[in-house]
Amino acid sequence: MRPHGERWRAIYACDPGKSRGRLFPEADSPTRSPFQRDRDRIIHSTAFRRLKHKTQVFVYHEGDHYRTRLTHTIEVSQIARALARALGLDEDLAEALALSHDLGHTPFGHTGEEALDAEMAGFGGFDHNAQALRLVTRLERRYAAYDGLNLTWETLEGLVKHNGPLLDAAGQPTGRYRDEGVPGAILDYCRLHDLEIATFASAEAQAAAIADDIAYDAHDIDDGLRAELFDLADMRKVPFLGAILSEIDRLHPGLERSRVIHELVRRIITRFVEDVIGESERRIATLAPAGADAIRAAPHAVVAFSPAMADAEAGIKAFLYPHMYRHPRVMAVRREADQVVRDLFRRFVADPGLMPAEWAADLTGAGGARLARRVADYIAGMTDRYALDEHRRLFDATPDLR
Structure with missing residues (x-):
């Protein structure tokens, strides 16, 4: 029997029995793997509980049926586990990363982050990824022996690098940090506990990151439709969404609007998840990684959309930006939240x-x-x-x- 009720794990998955450990060494648990313990510590943290009343897009009292950071996080976790299971990854690590990915967000969604970043411009700025690292390594004060949650190296690297390397091969900031540099909180922590920020993160972290994209796209469509920021007719102009709506019309003519919305959302998630599984299997087969470190050293992400689905996903984001995120109703609230x-x-x-x-x-x-x-x-x-x-x-x- 496998310890801790483990399922099949691929050779390129992170093995909890070979974890690089914690900043402050601790004895192993007789009943839980290191990644299970990380997941449990995240769930029991103060920062996690606060997600219940933090905005996803709408403010908390706009309505009980819209997403909060907590409901979004739970949905990301479900998708991340599904991807991890299909790809033979460690489900507990993928879940821990999904559950922790939004811990650093401010009140009022991205508006709050942008306001704090502007106010902190002369003091190192504000970045929600760096803030999540500060929370789990410093600001949570629960344990007698240390500040933070003392999570494993694998969970911390995934938290910081889930969207890809922070430095290029020459040591220069890349991606979102290209212009302003890597946040000081991340660099400071890496001096104590090197998270190797010039490489990709594990496949589990990549699964959690793409699960976030899938959940965000599908459920913002759901919330936007229910809030009547846009309608189904608007979505038919987006080829990927229009094809799904035509399929629903054909299979279920005359279906009531609320059920059409649900059928649309579930089909979006299913198509995304199945595409990611297929594309990731192809990339992994080409790479033929001998272990988790080979995933980190790869020249590109291995858990990803196919080119065609990446285009479809970009089309959804291009639709949501003006129709939802920059809708006059949303922008009016954002201006007040910023103040x-x-x-x-x-x-x-x-x-x-x-x-x-x-x-x-x-x-x-x-x-x-x-x-x-x-x-x-x-x-x-x-x-x-x-x-x-x-x-x-x-x-x-x-x-x-x-």
Whole structure:
């Protein structure tokens, strides 16, 4: 019998029995693998619970049926596990990475991140990936022996590198960090515990990353339709979506709108998942990796969409950007949310004593980057609801964000 109830694992999967370990060594658990323990620590963290009241696109009180960061995270986890199982990867590691991928997000979705990044421009900026690393290595204070969650190397590298290498072969920042550089929090941690940020992450991390794209696209379509930001007729102009809607019309003529939406969303997810499995199997067969490190050293991601499906996915994003993310209703809320975050940041920097005692501690006379980062950490951890409550406490007028 396999230990810990393990399923079949491919040679290129991460083996929990061969983990590179934790920054602070711990005895093995007799009942759980290292990656299972990581997953459980993430689920029981304060940051994970707060995802319940953090915005995905809409604010929390827009309606009970729209996604929050928590419901989105659960959906990503389900897709990541499905991909991991099909590809022979470690499902527990893929799940841990899916569950942790949004921990660093601020209140009010990307609006909050952009506002904090602007306010922190002179102090190293703000990046949700770097913030997630700070949370699981420093800001969660639960254990007697260390700060953070003391996660395995494999979980930490996947958290930081799930979207690909942060440095190129010459050591220069790449991708989203090309212009402003790799965040200091990531570089600082790598000096203690090298996450090898010039390579790809494991196949499990890649599965979690593409699961995020799949869930985001499919469920933003669902939320956008239910919020009536756009309609089914608009979506027929997108070839990939139009073909699916025609299929539904043919198989289920006269179907009520709510069921059409569900049929559309489930077919999008199914097509994406099946495509990723097929394309990833082809890439893995070509690479013929002898182990997990061969996946990391590959010149490109191995868990990916086929070229045709990548085009279809890009078409969905191109549709959602103007029709949802930049819809006038959404933009009106975003402008007000931006002001809430900026107001809070400036007020706490001016008077740190307005923060709770544990956040204001040791800041007497402090200024510059240390003070700004403490304030950013405090605000980033807020839920939408708490941020609005804090704003009402400190200011005479607070927007309704409706």
